[in-house]
Amino acid sequence: QKEVEQDPGPLSVPEGAIVSLNCTYSNSAFQYFMWYRQYSRKGPELLMYTYSSGNKEDGRFTAQVDKSSKYISLFIRDSQPSDSATYLCAMSGGIQGAQKLVFGQGTRLTINP
Amino acid sequence: DAGITQSPRHKVTETGTPVTLRCHQTENHRYMYWYRQDPGHGLRLIHYSYGVKDTDKGEVSDGYSVSRSKTEDFLLTLESATSSQTSVYFCAISERGSSGNTIYFGEGSWLTVV
Numbered sequence: 001q002k003e004v005e006q007d008p009g010p011l012s013v014p015e016g017a018i019v020s021l022n023c024t025y026s027n028s029a030f031q032y033f034m035w036y037r038q039y040s041r042k043g044p045e046l047l048m049y050t051y052s053s054g055n056k057e058d059g060r061f062t063a064q065v066d067k068s069s070k071y072i073s074l075f076i077r078d079s080q081p082s083d084s085a086t087y088l089c090a091m092s093g094g095i096q097g098a099q100k101l102v103f104g105q106g107t108r109l110t111i112n113p
Numbered sequence: 114d115a116g117i118t119q120s121p122r123h124k125v126t127e128t129g130t131p132v133t134l135r136c137h138q139t140e141n142h143r144y145m146y147w148y149r150q151d152p153g154h155g156l157r158l159i160h161y162s163y164g165v166k167d168t169d170k171g172e173v174s175d176g177y178s179v180s181r182s183k184t185e186d187f188l189l190t191l192e193s194a195t196s197s198q199t200s201v202y203f204c205a206i207s208e209r210g211s212s213g214n215t216i217y218f219g220e221g222s223w224l225t226v227v
Contacts, residue, residue: 010152034215043203043218044156088155090216098144098163099207099214100171103155 003027004022006089006104013111023089023104026070030091030102031100033065036084038106047087048074079111116140117219119204125225132191134222144207145187146171146216147179149200156203162187190199194226 006023008024013019021035031052036044048063050056050072056063062075072091076083090101116139126132136145146170147159158171160179168179176198178190191198202222207214 004155012120016151036218041221043220046215048218049215086127092155098146098161098169099216100158100161101156101216103157 001026002104002105004089004091004104007107008105010110011106012110012112013079015079015081015111017079018058018102019079019083019109019111020091021074021076021087021107021109023072023091024070025072025091025102027091027093027102028070031074031095032092032099033063033103034090035061035063036088036090038088040085044088081111081113084110117204117206117217119202119219119222121222122220123223125227126194128195128226129193132194132224132226134189134202134204134224136187136189136219137225138185138206140188140206140208142206143184145181145215146205146207147177147187147189148203148218149173150203150207150221151200156221158191159189159202171193191224196226199226200222 004025026092035048038044052061053065053067062079064073086106088106089104114214118137120135146161148156150156157173162168162181180188204219
């Protein structure tokens with residue numbers, strides 16, 4: 001079993017819809033949780049960064065972490081065609097020193113105009 | 114943009130040949146990383162560096178070596194390339210922020226081993 005599980009999709013929704021992307025994990029030592037967005041043939045771009053449990057909002061994006069359930073989510077409100085990309089969750093156990101991230105396999109998202 | 118440049122961006126090589134990928138950064142970051150990305154696996158850490166001449170193995174280090182003789186350059190070498198090393202390779206750096214170290218990636222190097 002992988003340390004981080006993420007549904008690879010693909011996920012296709014109409015423009016304006018609310019999108020929910022999720023990851024589950026098995027390592028209780030993870031404390032730092034990230035979401036990256038990756039456009040085709042580009043490097044991953046850091047989208048959201050959260051520590052421990054709770055919510056974090058940035059514009060149309062909300063990241064949620066539930067450590068008791070080992071479950072994290074990314075919500076996209078009022079989705080736009082420009083949000084079409086692969087979304088990767090990532091997590092690590094510490095912030096000091098080298099950050100050895102463990103990634104999910106990514107969810108491919110398409111927003112249809 | 115975290116000031117990361119990868120070269121070459123695309124390379125086709127033959128099985129058994131050595132290949133070196135270069136990562137160059139301009140902002141004096143201490144930590145540098147090499148990841149590979151494959152369908153169904155996401156990104157996996159190959160090696161990382163925590164300073165000049167200080168490196169350590171990641172999750173999938175077999176068949177790869179690294180070197181860091183200057184702060185700004187982190188080299189990934191495939192001593193004898195195999196078809197299983199066909200992949201996209203991403204260099205990354207850690208940047209210290211108010212909430213801890215966050216990782217930023219370069220644009221990738223596409224390697225095909227035939």
